[in-house]
Amino acid sequence: MNVSALFNDSESRELDRITIRERGISGISLMGFAALSVFKGWEKRLLKSERILILCGSGNNGGDGYALAQFLKAEGCKVEIFSKAGNLSEETLYYKKLTESLRIPTRRLADFRSGFVKEGDILIDALLGTGFQGSLEGEIAAVVREISDAKERLRDLCFVLSIDAVSGFNPESALPFPVDGLAEIGSPKLKNLFYPLEEENKTFHPIGFLREEFPTSKFVFRKSPEEELRERLVRERDSHKYKNGSAVFFGGSEGMSGAILSSALAFQELGGGISQIMSPSPHTLQRILKKDPSFMVGPVESGKDPLSGSFAKKARVIALGPGLSSTDAPKLAFPKNAKIILDAGAITTYSSETLGPDTILTPHLGEWSSLQGKDYPSIYGSLEDASAWSKNKQCYLLLKGSVSVLFTPEGKSYFWDYPEPKLAVMGTGDLLAGILAFFLSRGEEMTEAVRLSQSVLLYCARACKGYPTAGRMRKKIRDLVEV
DSSP states (O other): OOEEEEBOHHHHHHHHHHHHHTTOOOHHHHHHHHHHHHHHHTHHHHHHOSEEEEEEOSSHHHHHHHHHHHHHHHTTOOEEEEEOOSOOOHHHHHHHHHHHHTTOOEEEGGGOOGGGOOTTEEEEEESOOTTOOSOOOHHHHHHHHHHHHHHHHHGGGSEEEEESSOTTOOTTSOOSSOOSEEEEESSOBHHHHTSOOOGGGEEEEOOSOOGGGSOOSEEEEOOOOHHHHHHHTOOOTTOOTTTTOEEEEEOOOTTOHHHHHHHHHHHHHHTOOEEEEEESOHHHHHHHHHHOTTSEEEEOOTTSOTTOSHHHHHOSEEEEOTTOOGGGOOOOOOOTTOEEEEOGGGHHHHTTSOOOTTEEEOOBHHHHHHHHTSOOSSSGGGHHHHHHHHHHHTSEEEEBSSSEEEEOTTSOEEEEOOOOGGGOSTTHHHHHHHHHHHHHHTTOOHHHHHHHHHHHHHHHHHTSSSSOOHHHHHHTHHHHHOO
């Protein structure tokens, strides 16, 4: 499978309820499954620690902490618990009593201070789970400040591991405290995608939830491994230029020839068969021909439909926008059978249209905010509006960011959760447009084309040393298509 199901907080709680009430698996068992899975997933680090401090809230997240504590005690770890008073659930109370029977040292949560954390300690955050809403207050807020102080003082000399959720984290607010690891339990959770952690520091721990059977409209893309990408890029022996993909690239306003050239070169270097570059700027066309005289180019003539030529009418993809100013973006009648990519300067021109399922818009957050006339502080905060807009326009919308999201005309959302700082540089959007044009021109369905395109771009970025330009990234395409 190329995607996995993703759940918001209420859906995660419903999965828990279904598993307990309809499948007959007790909450105590599920909590034990979770603790054992987290222990095994982080075993090497946990067993090497000097000491493990577990901060337990009064909800079921705290119960996960108590359950984990007894496994750690059984394996000879030095464990201490800071416990919040409150009305405990049956499951949480069961494991709390178990830790008491094991004589694990326990103090009041209110007594926790940053000074208790020493070099080599692991601090486990089991304070708040998916049921928490609102802002941090009182005792929990004070403890969170102490965690933050401890990390500021010790930095990498102590390790903070959050269980299932980072307590108090809201994707639209400042981070409550820095964590080094996140152990997600039972179901992949939407909010957790937006906590900035490296892939290797996020672990997922299944406990028997039938996730793929639960009706959700949210999914996480799985990146293509290098071997799959190589296979997808192989040309058939009897191929011809049109079979290998055909596309028209329209853009490159005066002074922005690099963008449209980058898109077209990415398309060709992946193995695209034939393409045409159209531009309102004669200087852009001159530069392109100087770069490579084999390119097919076309000027935009006043009063003439740029797509009226024979090639444009049969091209599989029209990519409009790379390096195009909004004042140069024309209203075009697109060929019926073509896939349409609207990027950069073309996005606003077509935003009022009902675009249809063969069209994809690719704005970054700033362009999306401008399009909506609303300042979105984060992609997370724009999810509801973007999904509604995509359904209303009956088109695809790829909202680009450190976590990118593809919205579909059917109301589904696909999340690309592979943040890569190397991609935070000008020109990567132009590369993505060219890569996407390639896969669409090869006949890939829109959702799969986006997954493959993001995978190629990620591969190219990670194959580069340092912080590369988009041009250096593009050259790494050649490593994928070597035969």
